[in-house]
Amino acid sequence: MNDSPFDLTGKMFLVTGASSGIGRQICIGISQMGGSVVAVGRNAEKLSETESLLKEGRHIFFSADLSIEEERLALIEKLPKLNGIVYSAGVFASLPIKFINKEKLNSVYGINYEAAAFLVQTVLKKKLIEPNSSIVFISSVASFIGAPGNALYAGSKAALNAFSRALALEVAKSKTRVNCVLPGIVKTPMTETINQQLSKEMIAEDEKKYPLGYGLPEDIANAVVFLLSDASRWITGTSLVIDGGLTIQ
């Protein structure tokens, strides 16, 4: 249809966290470049809102909580052959270390890291991914900078970064690439829950730390579309920081 290396026509991507925020925008971005998605999210109603925003394609919509093994396996049964995976499911937790307990740790690591690792593992085992594919994990700048209350979230995202580098080497023979994208604060329903914990002054003060201000979901989705396309075919094992300049200071 189009000989641009950025074109995704005819390709199928699994996108998790597709019911809102960055994941939803990634689905939109893929469909705009001619690709199709298997869009997975916990909330069926919000997932159908995502559906209404996509350009035509062979899209599949599947509502599941990926931290639950049975639901993850039910998804696997429905998967077509994939040209890539975007793992964008995740939760934020702002919890001082004194208040961390096993239950909180499991709930954050369960969806942010464990489900990502096992989902990708099963896709590989079942040979559901084509050669020359691209896998992208949505991590966070929190994985390499400290902030009070961020220990659980940051640790789960740092685990993703490390996982992705090992995975990049393990799938390199099939020319499949693996990269992480590390956003700063992007205005989404997830970061809205963070903001509810803070006062308006504190949020305004935090945004001032960003030379380009807070980001929007499309600022991340556009980079992910690039990483899924053949235009990035020699890029693997990287951690792409997209934070409006926050961490160059």
Add this chain to the structure above:
Amino acid sequence: MDINKFVRNFEDAIDNVDENTLSGESKFQEIAEWDSLALLSTLAMLDSEYNVSLSGEEIKSCSTLQQLFDLTISKK
């Protein structure tokens, strides 16, 4: 649920605040130790001890620990 236990929980949650130094009348956002970590710790304490979730703005609207206690009770 009594205010004394609530004040002790607050003292316990905030770093560098000694036990029995605050009361219901204390203006908690004016103490030297009040910062963004203290706010997160207060939210976490209210969640773990009282199973109540408040917003940052709601905490900010309270002047004294008694007012914070009353707000917490009203959310239960």
